Amino acid sequence: MLAANHSYYTVENLSAEAALQELLDGNQRYALDHVEHPHEGSQRRVDLSVAQHPFAIILGCADSRVVPELIFDQGVGDLFVLRVAGNVADEAVLASIEFAVEHLGTRLVVVLGHERCGAVMAAINHAFSEGKLNSLISYIEPAIKAGREANGDCVVSDTVKAHVHLMVKQIQSTEPILSHEVKNSSLKVVPAYYRLATGKVEFL
Numbered sequence: 001m002l003a004a005n006h007s008y009y010t011v012e013n014l015s016a017e018a019a020l021q022e023l024l025d026g027n028q029r030y031a032l033d034h035v036e037h038p039h040e041g042s043q044r045r046v047d048l049s050v051a052q053h054p055f056a057i058i059l060g061c062a063d064s065r066v067v068p069e070l071i072f073d074q075g076v077g078d079l080f081v082l083r084v085a086g087n088v089a090d091e092a093v094l095a096s097i098e099f100a101v102e103h104l105g106t107r108l109v110v111v112l113g114h115e116r117c118g119a120v121m122a123a124i125n126h127a128f129s130e131g132k133l134n135s136l137i138s139y140i141e142p143a144i145k146a147g148r149e150a151n152g153d154c155v156v157s158d159t160v161k162a163h164v165h166l167m168v169k170q171i172q173s174t175e176p177i178l179s180h181e182v183k184n185s186s187l188k189v190v191p192a193y194y195r196l197a198t199g200k201v202e203f204l
């Protein structure tokens with residue numbers, strides 16, 4: 001039902017549950033090569049020129065293979081996308097999520113990790129540099145410890161998933177705005193994992 005009409009959430013924000021279903025439906029279309037490319041074109045631009053009501057916030061990796069609008073088969077104005085290597089929730093990302101929740105009314109955040117994430121592999125391999133990469137890796141290190149404690153080893157996919165879970169907790173516990181919305185059940189933050197070859201998103 002939700003996939004049949006893509007225009008209704010331009011007027012009012014979707015609930016977290018309806019937003020999640022929309023993402024699931026869109027990802028299924030993408031994985032099966034049945035994409036609809038909704039919400040593109042001149043009329044859509046005109047409709048959105050006054051206001052935006054993205055139905056989901058996606059915190060994803062900057063990896064060129066993980067493009068949220070494509071893998072969820074969504075269009076202009078549908079997703080509030082934050083992309084940074086290793087999908088880390090740093091201060092700027094948390095502030096951006098607050099903005100979308102407070103001012104745009106978005107009710108769902110998806111933290112989207114992915115298979116063979118280069119940032120996570122760099123963190124595991126201690127591939128430190130003299131540049132800015134170290135500060136990014138510091139956000140991923142707690143997941144490496146969590147992965148080692150769970151497995152006694154450092155499997156990349158497990159570390160990516162542990163990292164996604166930790167970023168979800170970070171977002172949920174960020175005071176005062178996000179933690180308050182989560183406690184009120186007016187914001188949902190969910191972990192997800194993307195597989196490169198199949199194009200499928202697994203909600204964890």
Ligand SMILES: [Zn+2]
Binds near residue numbers: 061062087117119
């Ligand atoms: Zn990545």
